[in-house]
Amino acid sequence: MLRKWKNSILLLLAVVAMAQDSMVSPAVRRVGEKLACLCGACKNTVGTCDMMGCHYTAPKREQIASLLAKGQSDEAIIDTIVNEVGLKALSEPPSTGFNAMALIMPFVMIGLGLTAIYWFIQRSRKLVPVNVTAPVVADRYQAMAEKEIEKLD
């Protein structure tokens, strides 16, 4: 009896608030994917977080659904949430000001890498390869090649 009671208490503890709707509409998911889930336990977006009863995503999805029902555009909804939570509400850094560096820098680095390869190739082209193989070494490879050809025959 005591054990059953204990089980019930433990299971009850496991029942977290279940405000999350069972079906996330495509529109809510679309907007949600632009917003970070800030629960601290995952790196998903509000659109993709699958933690049951997530204390951040569940109310945000409800908020998005209600704003969509009022006819607000995706951008307006995102602006509303950013005004409430701050820039960290966005799943990606905004493309303005210093934060634009987030997306720019990787491609700048690729550009620099390509430039370095171009420079490396150009430098190599300016050099004329000269065969300075020692005769002994050349003879050894010649012998190896002849042996291989012989095998093929």
Next chain:
Amino acid sequence: MENLGALSILLGLCLAIYSVIASITGAWKQNPFLIKSAQRAAVAVWGLVTLASGLLVYFLLTDDFRLVYVAQYSNKAMPAVYKFAAWWGGQAGSLLLWNFILACYAFVVITQNRNRHHKIMPYVTAVLMTTQVLFLVLIVFAANPFEVLTVGKGVTSIPDGKGLNPLLQYWTMVIHPPTLYLGYVGFVVPFAFAIGSLITKQPGDTWIHTTRRWAIVTWLFQTAGITLGAGWSYAVLGWGGYWVWDPVENASFLPWLTSTAFLHSVMMQEKKGMMKIWNIVLVSATFFLSIFGTFLTRSGIVASVHAFAQSPVGPYFVTFLAAGIVAVTWLILDRLEFLKSETQLESVISRESSFLFNNLILLASCFAILWGTMFPVISEAVTGEKISVDAPFFNRVNIPIGLFLMFLTGIGPLIAWRRSTFESLRRAFYWPTIGGVVLMVALVAAGMHHVYAVLCFGLCMFVTISISTEFYKGGRAISGKDKIGLIPAMIELTHRNTRRYGGYLIHIGVVLCFIGFAGAAFNKDLTAEIGEGQKMTIGRYELTLNNITFGENDNYVWRRATIAATVDGKPYAILEPEGRVFKAQNEPYHSVGIVRKLNEDLYMNFANVSEDGKKAVIQAYVFPLVSWIWIGFWVMFAGTIVCLVPSKVRLEYARTQVVGVVEKHASQVEK
């Protein structure tokens, strides 16, 4: 006995410091006795760290709750295997594991090379022991696993511990951290040899030949560790995400990218005597990124669900990294003359240049991930406002990079060393290109409109055909010459040059992984509340809840949903996802039900029960092609093992002895 543990790590620290000083002084003064003494000190460090590790495991297995560490990360009800895994479940224990693995590596390196590389070895010992000093300092001063619970001045004990985090009580967690650490720590060895070689200005590629197997084996450990982590995440977190670009996941991926670049680039040095500076840079970057990853996981600098609790280890890591990077940079700059290439790139269309692009892409991905991981910290420092950098950013940057890398994987085998002609390229590219394009057209015609997925499948076909062609052509030649079947001929071909064909197998493994990643574009999910006998439908599956049962064992209480899955009315599988609550921590945990098939996984999480306790809240998912990721790993594993098998034919790379000489000098040489 806990004093013995604390004493052994303290003594280990003293001996490690002695080993560093004696190695360097011995090499400087050319005193073989001092060098030998330093090596013996390093072996003694191994003995002491092993003793400390054994003691911690003993305390965990015997439930000695006088120790803070045991009380925090173990409890009586936990199965013995998880008590053992608690060794690396917390900060202090995992640092001791780092120390243990490093000490073992140092022991093996010193034993293996006791009669070889006399010039380099003192510096190798010094680098290994310097790293050991860092990690011993951490457990002596910042996170001591042998700290005891005290009341006043007396040692006390508690009846039972808190236990290991329930999420970590899963079989892959028993092997994932040690495997990953074997990879992380292992790159200390090639790094140590590279530094030893630089300091002593060793001619030739001794450090590369000596550490080739180390590099391959530790790369395999890194790959296995990352895949095990992904497998754990897939099966334990309850939503099937195997990779979410979490900072700790990223930290494990960064050294993998640079070590992969190194394993490619090192071939240029072995075969052509090129890229010597670059290889030193890559092996150093891998080492420092391994240390950086450990710092990221433990310092609390970035928020992560996987990170250890915040602790005062940050300044130690920052000091070590700063001093190490400055020292290595100075050393490279000072030895530039010694690191000059022996040959030059002869043609843009050559295997060499494909390696350059391969390295560029791997490094670009590494930079993008590092940048994205650290950007919230950088942005907050500059703008004063917190921002988030989540999966959409990493996917936006890394998917195109990954696809380009896949393209390079396909063209690499088709281009010859030194130079290729356009005609030979046209012949080589013909069938792979046709195959890739036909598949993409067929997929679009069949209704697949996800651009990245279509491109990915097309490129996978391109790479598969290009690699298969290599096996086929080589196998056919041997088959014709030796009069044996095509399959035995292909095995013979692989045996003759295990590195090359093992490498191709690894590439096939990567292709399979990419197929699995592309499948994620078509994931389906559905959450529903259903009572006994009620149904829900996802994709082609109809799911019926048969019953909900409850039970308990010493460790946790559970509720289990038994769900029958049917396809077109025919029985398909019975799944039994469980919701558990661990008694010691009072924390919920989900044991999911998965039916794994090649085409797709049916994945089910018993997320909750309705408030009246009669209905189950079921999260059902269909994950197309996800199994290909795990199969891809096993193919990569097999390929790496093949690479480690000595080739039947000892290949002498005819380093062409062609040196790049400026034109005006060329005429003089010819005269």
